[in-house]
């Protein structure tokens with residue numbers, strides 16, 4: 272049984288020499304029993320004819336934003352709703368820039384905005400264009416928004432240059448899209464994740480907080496959603512965006528995070544606490560801005576509730592995963608937390624190493640359960656998140672190998 276069987280793949284083709292490979296891509300997707308509809312930009316039609324794409328896909332090719340043949344004349348909305356996945360291959364540097372900035376001045380870019388289905392972008396361009404900081408920033412932005420970037424591959428280019436920028440092999444593009452539809456480690460599971468810092472108000476303009484960036488929690492939410500989990504992300508104040516397939520609840524204080532978590536964990540299968548929740552909060556929040564009259568001032572703080580321990584003590588508790596950031600005796604302290612908070616798993620990281628952790632894009636950790644200790648070597652936070660999600664998936668009740 273093909274993963275792509277009966278799936279609706281909307282293929283966007285943009286202008287570039289690799290556009291001819293889109294013909295083979297349609298054929299291979301059809302070989303896997305996918306339904307394929309093709310949308311081409313005007314520039315793409317200079318490289319390959321719509322007739323070729325129509326013959327191979329067995330469907331009319333869409334070129335114009337205003338489509339008189341579409342019901343209610345809104346072809347882009349109908350196509351966006353039809354798609355189980357939107358695949359743009361090849362994606363030119365110009366088209367990548369346009370979708371990064373939300374432009375909607377032709378059918379394909381408008382469709383991109385209108386489409387809620389998972390998105391795949393396979394860049395193809397000259398190696399120097401690929402290497403430009405502007406292109407790299409655009410790609411990173413798309414990736415952070417949950418778009419899967421496929422490739423590019425490296426090698427000899429049509430222009431004679433050698434380097435990165437070739438369209439990924441067609442067979443590899445098909446298998447990446449196909450993998451997406453495989454049952455992931457968390458398929459059918461409900462997952463709740465806390466992320467980021469909290470802010471504890473002192474007065475209307477001041478607060479206590481910490482340096483957590485939220486990156487690890489956001490990476491875990493992405494990995495959980497990609498693994499098929501229905502994912503809720505409870506986020507403290509951070510400058511990060513997340514993909515459409517993640518339900519995001521924004522909170523400010525530890526108290527709000529606890530309330531949002533208790534609301535979300537009802538009936539969930541997995542709870543992962545990555546948030547750096549404030550351990551203390553001011554006993555009183557001043558109604559007005561505090562004036563600097565005295566040479567010294569005292570702030571009385573009280574302990575906040577431990578969100579993770581509260582969830583793990585629930586009668587119908589989910590599988591509970593905690594994080595422990597330590598500077599010394601990392602494993603011993605983390606194990607202590609695992610036992611004290613009655614967790615199923617704890618991820619220990621050594622925050623004495625300044626190059627990983629809080630603000631960094633990379634991390635390394637040790638995954639600890641009652642009877643295992645697994646070293647997860649230094650890698651990107653997204654990779655680390657994928658490994659953690661896979662490990663959680665295999666340990667859930669009802670999992671079968």
Ligand code: CTP
Pocket residue numbers: 465525544545546547548549550575576577578579580592593594595596608
């Ligand atoms: N946690 C929580 N609610 C809190 C405090 C912590 O959910 N109020 C969670 C964190 O998200 C993390 C784990 O508990 O998963 C961290 O445990 P904790 O004992 O609070 O670690 P530290 O704050 O580092 O504690 P200590 O300063 O005692 O080492």
